[in-house]
Amino acid sequence: MQLQTTRFGEITIDPELIFTFPAGIPGFPDEHRFALLRIGLDDTPFIWMQSITTPELCFLLVNPQEAFNQYEVNLSAAEAEQLQLVPGGEAHVLCIVSVPNGDLRQATVNLKAPLWFNRANKLALQSIIDSDAYSIRHPLFTKGGE
Numbered sequence: 001m002q003l004q005t006t007r008f009g010e011i012t013i014d015p016e017l018i019f020t021f022p023a024g025i026p027g028f029p030d031e032h033r034f035a036l037l038r039i040g041l042d043d044t045p046f047i048w049m050q051s052i053t054t055p056e057l058c059f060l061l062v063n064p065q066e067a068f069n070q071y072e073v074n075l076s077a078a079e080a081e082q083l084q085l086v087p088g089g090e091a092h093v094l095c096i097v098s099v100p101n102g103d104l105r106q107a108t109v110n111l112k113a114p115l116w117f118n119r120a121n122k123l124a125l126q127s128i129i130d131s132d133a134y135s136i137r138h139p140l141f142t143k144g145g146e
Contacts, residue, residue: 093115107140
């Protein structure tokens, strides 16, 4: 599939990399389909999430379990149902990274609203953790990697 993007220009993507957010994502309720891409990010815990319909909408994501030693979240039963997880099925978690003024040293991660991906059926959702344990602007780079 050919896809025109602002960040990468015209690219060819495998349809298997496309996930559907049936309810959209907070702030972007009309955006439902995104491709997960590794362009320029091989051998890192980062991945791009590029909108299929809006060329300029692209998020940098990170695997929080690789970036932070003590990040633990779980899907609720309702969220698992939304993702249509089968018993024993697994959802993969990623979090959105913000890079103020393009300065990676100032990057923060939204640990309070992780994105969940069911690779088996290509469904995804963003959940909001009802706890003060995590913030929406957790520094990505801090002393000791925590």
